[in-house]
Amino acid sequence: MNERSEFDKLVRAVWPPVVFGVAFLGLWELAVNVFDWKPYFLPKPSAIWGEFSDNVSGIWDAARVSGGNAVFGLVIGTLLGVAMAFLLMRFRLLNDMVTPLAVALNAVPIFVLVAVFNNMFAITSEVPRRLMVTLVVYFIVLVNVAKGLRQVTPTHLELLRSYAAAPSQVLVKARIPHAVPYLFTALKIAAPASVITAFVAEYFGGSQNGLGSRITANLTANTPAAWAYVIGACLLGLAFYLVSISMESITQQLRGGAPRGENT
Amino acid sequence: MSQAVEVHELSKVFNPGSTKQVDALVEIDLAVSLGEFVSLIGPSGCGKSTLLRLIANLIEPSHGEVLVNDKPASKARLDQDYGMAFQQAGLFDWRSVVKNVELPLELKGWDRTRRRQRAMEMLQLVKLGDFAEHRPWQLSGGMQQRVAIARALATSPQLLLMDEPFGALDEMTREHMQAELLRICAETGTSVVFVTHSIPEAVYLSDRVVVMSPRPGRITHVVDVELGTRRDLDTREDAAFFKKITEVREALRGLDVDLVGDDLPASVEDR
Numbered sequence: 001m002n003e004r005s006e007f008d009k010l011v012r013a014v015w016p017p018v019v020f021g022v023a024f025l026g027l028w029e030l031a032v033n034v035f036d037w038k039p040y041f042l043p044k045p046s047a048i049w050g051e052f053s054d055n056v057s058g059i060w061d062a063a064r065v066s067g068g069n070a071v072f073g074l075v076i077g078t079l080l081g082v083a084m085a086f087l088l089m090r091f092r093l094l095n096d097m098v099t100p101l102a103v104a105l106n107a108v109p110i111f112v113l114v115a116v117f118n119n120m121f122a123i124t125s126e127v128p129r130r131l132m133v134t135l136v137v138y139f140i141v142l143v144n145v146a147k148g149l150r151q152v153t154p155t156h157l158e159l160l161r162s163y164a165a166a167p168s169q170v171l172v173k174a175r176i177p178h179a180v181p182y183l184f185t186a187l188k189i190a191a192p193a194s195v196i197t198a199f200v201a202e203y204f205g206g207s208q209n210g211l212g213s214r215i216t217a218n219l220t221a222n223t224p225a226a227w228a229y230v231i232g233a234c235l236l237g238l239a240f241y242l243v244s245i246s247m248e249s250i251t252q253q254l255r256g257g258a259p260r261g262e263n264t
Numbered sequence: 265m266s267q268a269v270e271v272h273e274l275s276k277v278f279n280p281g282s283t284k285q286v287d288a289l290v291e292i293d294l295a296v297s298l299g300e301f302v303s304l305i306g307p308s309g310c311g312k313s314t315l316l317r318l319i320a321n322l323i324e325p326s327h328g329e330v331l332v333n334d335k336p337a338s339k340a341r342l343d344q345d346y347g348m349a350f351q352q353a354g355l356f357d358w359r360s361v362v363k364n365v366e367l368p369l370e371l372k373g374w375d376r377t378r379r380r381q382r383a384m385e386m387l388q389l390v391k392l393g394d395f396a397e398h399r400p401w402q403l404s405g406g407m408q409q410r411v412a413i414a415r416a417l418a419t420s421p422q423l424l425l426m427d428e429p430f431g432a433l434d435e436m437t438r439e440h441m442q443a444e445l446l447r448i449c450a451e452t453g454t455s456v457v458f459v460t461h462s463i464p465e466a467v468y469l470s471d472r473v474v475v476m477s478p479r480p481g482r483i484t485h486v487v488d489v490e491l492g493t494r495r496d497l498d499t500r501e502d503a504a505f506f507k508k509i510t511e512v513r514e515a516l517r518g519l520d521v522d523l524v525g526d527d528l529p530a531s532v533e534d535r
Binding site for chain 2: 156163
């Protein structure tokens, strides 16, 4: 009985977007036929699907290049960001110099720097793109984790002082646990940002091996193929998004399931 | 050992020499005997929280001295001679209730089994033994404050320093907590310095109520409560209780009450 109603709920949640999606694709197909739009303007969904299913392995290869760049930047950027956050907490002067800059850089689209990196490093390598993703992730993680380490509740600090806790104990008992949710918040922002940066970085030239560059490369000659790569990009973005929201549930467990999360 | 707390000619100036200089406390003398319950009451900005933090050695005095258990306050802090509770329960969300109570013992280097045993005893004392594995946020405000009291008592200090610990609780929970606190103090023989805004709370709990005034912060009256050691629901309806409330109210009345209520920057710098 219970299972049945759970199933009903699922069906009820799923059918509206599915019906809408199918209807939308149908209308699209119909409109292209009726108005006789040329493929370079807007290809038919059926043509895009044909290109997609014919070229799954090619799209997969391109997704691995773009996704690999994003993951590389995500991992290295996170490690560097966390390390720097600890340094900023330890050295106040450094903090006063770096934090305002980091906050400002976090607010501007620094991924345009990829053009500069292309100029600095071998354009045919993945170095400029990976560097760019690393940098974007680095600042997001740095700003959030530094905040988590610093903004410990004053009551907690007074308590630990009353226990005569050493600075290293304050770090382990209060600052680090307090900063953990901030790290996961940062990863939730950084994961989608990393994959977007990896795509966009490819628009600035370099090897034609990732999803972003495959889209631009096919756009004029074979528009349906370009759209097939767009589908690939959407799927990869979706995968990163799913990873990032599952981070949130890990955060919840680390906080003992506390309902109130720290938002930045 | 003669006194739980001795304060001699204590002064505290914030931002000395600058235009924002504040004489938070001037020439304070105060003694708390062993097992005595003393409340500090007064309008905002009278320095009662500052005085409590000086006793706890969370901040350093500008002048004068503080002795806790006949030792300098800094030594008493390092020896964990006192337990502390604040208006915010200040529990650590990522620790279970019993792990919160264990924290001061952990920092003292007790081994796992011993501190678990001690923490469970403390939770029994505040009647939260069944909630040991709960998370702090699953408890009500009053229960959280009881956990904070259990934590403050975990190291068996002879002195409790409390800064408006029941200030955020509703009236009924508050009265219940006051009765619990008196029971716990009677069982453990703990001395208490208790900061509050509430006149009935101060009178109900205390052996002595210390009335303070702002700008500069100083002690203006000390009211001996003399309601005996056994206090219960009947105490609150006793004529003697109301008489003492009136006495404290009269003592507060003459003061220049600051309606703006700008509290002093009493807390430890957070950086």
